[in-house]
Amino acid sequence: MAVDSPLSSQLGPPVCERDAKALHFIEETTSHADSVQDRVLTEILTRNSQTEYLTRFKLNGATDRETFKSKLPIITYEDLQPEIHRIANGDRSAILSAHPISEFLTSSGTSAGERKLMPTIKEELDRRRLLYSLLMPVMNLYVPGLERGKGLYFLFVKSETRTPGGLLARPVLTSYYKSDHFKTRPYDPYNVYTSPNEAILCPDSFQSMYAQMLCGLLQRQQVLRVGAVFASGLLRAIRFLQLNWPQLTQDIETGALNPKLTDPSLREYMDKILKPNPELAEYVRHECSKDNWEGIIARIWQNTKYLDVIVTGAMAQYIPTLDYYSGGLPLACTMYASSECYFGLNLNPMCKPSQVSYTIMPNMAYFEFLPHDPNSFGFPRDSPPKLVDLVDVEVGKEYELVITTYAGLYRYRVGDILRVTGFHNSAPQFHFVRRKNVLLSIDSDKTDEAELQKAVENASRLLREFNTSVVEYTSYADTRTIPGHYVIYWELLGKDSTNSPTDEVLKQCCLAMEESLNSVYRQGRVADNSIGPLEIRVVKNGTFEELMDYAISRGASINQYKVPRCVNFTPIMELLDYRVVSSHFSPASPHWTPERR
Numbered sequence: 001m002a003v004d005s006p007l008s009s010q011l012g013p014p015v016c017e018r019d020a021k022a023l024h025f026i027e028e029t030t031s032h033a034d035s036v037q038d039r040v041l042t043e044i045l046t047r048n049s050q051t052e053y054l055t056r057f058k059l060n061g062a063t064d065r066e067t068f069k070s071k072l073p074i075i076t077y078e079d080l081q082p083e084i085h086r087i088a089n090g091d092r093s094a095i096l097s098a099h100p101i102s103e104f105l106t107s108s109g110t111s112a113g114e115r116k117l118m119p120t121i122k123e124e125l126d127r128r129r130l131l132y133s134l135l136m137p138v139m140n141l142y143v144p145g146l147e148r149g150k151g152l153y154f155l156f157v158k159s160e161t162r163t164p165g166g167l168l169a170r171p172v173l174t175s176y177y178k179s180d181h182f183k184t185r186p187y188d189p190y191n192v193y194t195s196p197n198e199a200i201l202c203p204d205s206f207q208s209m210y211a212q213m214l215c216g217l218l219q220r221q222q223v224l225r226v227g228a229v230f231a232s233g234l235l236r237a238i239r240f241l242q243l244n245w246p247q248l249t250q251d252i253e254t255g256a257l258n259p260k261l262t263d264p265s266l267r268e269y270m271d272k273i274l275k276p277n278p279e280l281a282e283y284v285r286h287e288c289s290k291d292n293w294e295g296i297i298a299r300i301w302q303n304t305k306y307l308d309v310i311v312t313g314a315m316a317q318y319i320p321t322l323d324y325y326s327g328g329l330p331l332a333c334t335m336y337a338s339s340e341c342y343f344g345l346n347l348n349p350m351c352k353p354s355q356v357s358y359t360i361m362p363n364m365a366y367f368e369f370l371p372h373d374p375n376s377f378g379f380p381r382d383s384p385p386k387l388v389d390l391v392d393v394e395v396g397k398e399y400e401l402v403i404t405t406y407a408g409l410y411r412y413r414v415g416d417i418l419r420v421t422g423f424h425n426s427a428p429q430f431h432f433v434r435r436k437n438v439l440l441s442i443d444s445d446k447t448d449e450a451e452l453q454k455a456v457e458n459a460s461r462l463l464r465e466f467n468t469s470v471v472e473y474t475s476y477a478d479t480r481t482i483p484g485h486y487v488i489y490w491e492l493l494g495k496d497s498t499n500s501p502t503d504e505v506l507k508q509c510c511l512a513m514e515e516s517l518n519s520v521y522r523q524g525r526v527a528d529n530s531i532g533p534l535e536i537r538v539v540k541n542g543t544f545e546e547l548m549d550y551a552i553s554r555g556a557s558i559n560q561y562k563v564p565r566c567v568n569f570t571p572i573m574e575l576l577d578y579r580v581v582s583s584h585f586s587p588a589s590p591h592w593t594p595e596r597r
């Protein structure tokens, strides 16, 4: 097949016919980005023309951009809640989409403390698979020889529930891993995992992780890449190895599987591949028992060429720790996606994390861009701002992503802020700047300022009987520990020095804060163990005044100074930590169940 691909012509030919096809598809789609966008919008509006939503806005079957833009409002999740509620409660009429809603995807973004429910339709799985199928052909251009080994990827399913109307509600990756698209994927020599489906699909997170780690150790020589979806997940796997290597190496030595692994299909699989291998056990034990774990990934999996994890956005905070454990292996960020829609991929995946740009694939949805002004607070309903089309964004400018999807989201604000870095053919490439309104994040949790404020208010009620109040606070996502945890700095004002709150009371304040935080946070604490216990650090009186003095000395205006509700600038952290008088950790897990409250 003749391929006229700037990607492959710059980097050498595709390694196989399948890659050639994928690269050709990328070139075709990005070269005709505007006409692909036109087709996508027409398809979405044509098939859904009779839906309640489009009828309400009197689109009358129009499929052109102008009419669409003039009649449909730009919306957020909150605007769609009545429709989502009806679908969740069993209304099967064509409310948003002419195709039946097959399930809800539970986003890590929350609304009123609970995960957002994103409606999806069956064929979206094909679109997700399509995007996944483009990743290795691009990677193969940069890293040769990946067909000679395997990928050690830590992939997990999470719990799922049903809505009152009987639809499944689960995270998008759980939906994907449980689909036939993933489970019965054809053999692809460039994309072989060390983890079997039995381990990935095991609902018990300990057993799943244990089996995936064991498989990775057993095949250590074959591992050419190590990954997880997010950086935090890969670090959790390293922590797991730190805690469990004695048992893992015993299993390898004896060929007998840890009795804690009780899942029948997992046991059956592991029993087949686990044979006594004292030499391997000794090697792993020797490496793991050293005090210094620097470069442990490269020491155990010596043939690893890169780590495949997302380290853009909030995950950038993990880059130094990943560098430490990997001995500086390249970090590849391959794709940009969400529960609402998979957006695009990184065409230069071996670039430095700070230079990662994602190319939005014009076939995935209809994309619009809301020019982002960091100083404005929303926009008036009667004069909506002008949104820009995919091919019309300008290099250097920031935008908020707005999508119209096949599953029935129309002009929906995703909440991500992106900066245009360039173009691949006529498709723009974006640097992920940040998610709007996120103050604290350790894993997939996203805590905003209002949630933090409410949590502090709720917790500080426990101080009333001590005549004590919280006069100022700020926060910090401490990722030096694995898992990371939230640190909240409190300056207290006590009116009665003979009756100060005790350590026990302050611990209860930590727990009260955790109880107030959203369900994604609490799931991370309880079910995923991806977030450690929340910590309150009480600082000396006057600390926040010093913080203000410091900010003013660096040019902040005294009139406009506001206490930052989250800090991560080293001199400020040092200022705060130097003034800590006591520190307290949450003594228990907060309440969490898969069911919505």
Ligand code: AMP
Binding pocket: 106, 107, 108, 109, 172, 310, 311, 312, 313, 314, 333, 335, 336, 337, 338, 339, 340, 414, 416, 432, 434, 435, 444
């Ligand atoms: P969810 O809806 O829970 O699947 O989360 C999707 C969100 O995760 C996106 O809207 C982004 O804010 C974030 N995200 C996904 N992929 C990336 C990426 N490659 N880099 C930075 N942030 C990402």
